[in-house]
Ligand SMILES: O=C(O)CCC(=O)C(=O)O
């Protein structure tokens with residue numbers, strides 16, 4: 001991974017999920033990638049008072065960013081600019097006479113992150129920095145964030161950020177340096193970022209972004225896609241989402257950009273009036289799409305589909321004011337952190353909750369999606385099971401430029417972002433005209449936009465596919481809040497999740513920055529009895545790999561921790577294990593008799609099936625049972 005050769009700040013997989021990671025937190029110091037304690041190779045290791053960071057962020061999700069210096073002022077005595085962020089270096093010095101004031105360094109992360117703190121270390125001899133100033137690059141502009149005084153003491157100093165700004169490029173300026181006018185001495189600088197918690201219900205526009213990167217950079221290929229005269233070398237994992245993204249672009253072209261002269265937008269449902277009965281209408285019939293090719297393209301991409309694909313339904317009073325207040329008043333997550341983070345995908349003026357699990361702790365989190373599931377069933381005559389596969393709170397404030405390709409929410413098809421979405425629902429938590437202005441939901445149909453005005457408690461439901469290219473219009477004043485939910489007909493989501501595991505492996509094999517870090521927690525968060533065996537199959541080839549080994553280990557831990565998944569592995573693998581045992585090498589004599597295997601796996605299944613003790617999801621299995629299980633996972637699968 002980029003920067004790993006000269007940086008010890010590697011990512012600790014074990015810190016990102018599960019109760020197991022908390023239990024293991026006492027082992028953090030042993031891990032080579034642990035940024036909180038200096039490694040033995042670190043020359044400061046002698047001096048623990050300066051080697052440790054004085055501030056405890058109190059959470060495993062804070063890590064030092066992997067970063068490189070994108071630009072620097074360019075004058076150094078004895079040292080390279082990179083010493084500033086190299087933990088093996090003792091100190092960074094600048095300067096030539098006259099070059100010592102206000103030295104600006106731009107630091108680049110591998111991807112956009114929310115910055116939690118800037119840390120730097122001084123030598124304490126008066127030659128360090130007096131003040132620092134920080135900027136972030138947002139939408140191509142440097143945005144000034146804060147300026148603060150430095151203590152000039154020989155310890156790590158910390159400046160904590162108060163706002164959730166996300167960027168991949170940051171500029172730190174050392175202002176009014178030192179006493180002797182000739183030198184600036186800063187021993188080290190590091191940026192602490194907050195990693196997002198990734199959970200199954202985490203809706204991310206990220207897969208599409210990664211796919212674009214894979215597609216755009218052609219980082220690795222094993223398939224050639226021929227499109228007219230053009231040949232695109234790609235990897236097969238990238239084809240499906242890349243096609244969806246391209247088709248979405250074509251829809252935008254056809255529905256909006258080629259719309260000439262176009263009719264004025266029509267407001268279908270206003271905020272001022274309460275709709276007593278559900279308001280139901282349809283997107284234009286297929287013949288209104290002047291390019292008939294567009295529709296079948298989507299049909300090939302997605303297997304499952306909603307019934308009544310053109311239907312749009314708006315229902316009022318789905319939640320009360322009091323219920324909405326649970327989400328709008330206390331914008332803190334379950335851990336007390338700010339609930340909303342800048343949503344890079346949708347522009348700087350839109351902020352999102354990171355995960356369903358982070359919402360304010362309230363039974364409503366279950367109740368609201370259930371109510372909406374019921375409404376979808378009723379209005380779309382849907383008898384098949386509907387699984388909530390994505391949920392997100394979004395807060396939008398004025399400031400963004402609204403357009404078809406940028407702005408508060410870009411013009412999009414939900415299914416092109418996440419292909420297993422079948423039904424979309426947007427629940428409004430605030431009202432246009434009372435809480436904010438602008439912010440209508442627009443369905444961008446081929447002839448015109450159809451608008452729905454947000455009203456607290458109003459829920460708009462539609463199929464997630466290409467009949468509903470849509471966007472939220474810019475908020476011109478006030479604060480708009482929504483809860484978006486997505487449901488899938490795919491009960492196993494098997495393909496999609498295996499795809500995530502494939503992305504882990506591909507990201508690793510082809511060294512795609514950020515892909516492993518993103519895909520591994522999602523894949524592990526999505527593990528279920530149906531897909532666990534396949535996940536093991538894909539990852540076990542990397543069990544002794546430096547980078548993916550810990551991911552595989554975490555996968556095994558997950559399997560051990562969940563009685564359901566554990567049972568599923570035992571059951572589905574029993575037959576295979578019998579076969580495998582006949583061919584086991586001598587070293588695995590422990591499980592060589594079929595009778596023993598049967599007894600072991602039967603008892604494992606029994607103990608998995610036993611009622612789960614509250615608060616303790618661990619399996620009570622003796623060590624030989626665990627050996628059997630591990631053998632199953634490694635050999636028989
Ligand atoms: O905010 C809205 O009205 C639309 C949101 C949306 O389309 C989405 O989150 O996918």
Ligand SMILES: [Fe+2]
Nearest residue numbers: 412413414470
């Ligand atoms: Fe959407």
